Amino acid sequence: MRITLRPDGSDDALESHRPKAPIDWELVTMGTWSQSPYHGGAIMYLLANPHPGKWLLQSGEWSDEENEFNDATDYDRIVAIAEDVPAEHTATQVARMLYDAWIASKRAKVITEQELEGLLDLDA
Numbered sequence: 001m002r003i004t005l006r007p008d009g010s011d012d013a014l015e016s017h018r019p020k021a022p023i024d025w026e027l028v029t030m031g032t033w034s035q036s037p038y039h040g041g042a043i044m045y046l047l048a049n050p051h052p053g054k055w056l057l058q059s060g061e062w063s064d065e066e067n068e069f070n071d072a073t074d075y076d077r078i079v080a081i082a083e084d085v086p087a088e089h090t091a092t093q094v095a096r097m098l099y100d101a102w103i104a105s106k107r108a109k110v111i112t113e114q115e116l117e118g119l120l121d122l123d124a
Contacts, residue, residue: 001086003101006079014078019050025058027118028095031111039063043109045079045102047095047119055082055091057098061109079108095119 006014025046034040041063048056057080080098099120102108114122 002083003098004081004083005102005105006077006107008107012077014081017050017054017056017081018078023048023050026091026095027116028057028099029111029114029118029120029122030116031114031122033061033109034112035109040112041109042115043111044116045095045099045118047091047098049091049094052087053083053085055085055094055098057081057095057102059102059108092119 004014006012025048028045028047030042030044032040033043041061043059043061046058046060048058050056056078058076059079060076062075080102082094082098085094095118103110111122
């Protein structure tokens, strides 16, 4: 199994893995993040399985300063990909692996208060 994380900066290299046809995304978790008392927002992580053995983790985030707080369409980014995943892995297991790898990279906005569990119940 191979996990690839989104590189630093504005490089959206992983977006080339996004399928052209619509796919079903399942909520991994959703909550709020905060970088300071003056800058925070909401973030959600979603998981998709576009074909056997391949899983995508996408983040969608908003800052508190934005007018359209409930529209993440401009902020959806694939942040992690798992390839060659054995068929016996469940969505929850893959979600945990990808989410943990993304958080460990120190580039993720960390959920400080969970609003919705989805596949993962976090100890925020």
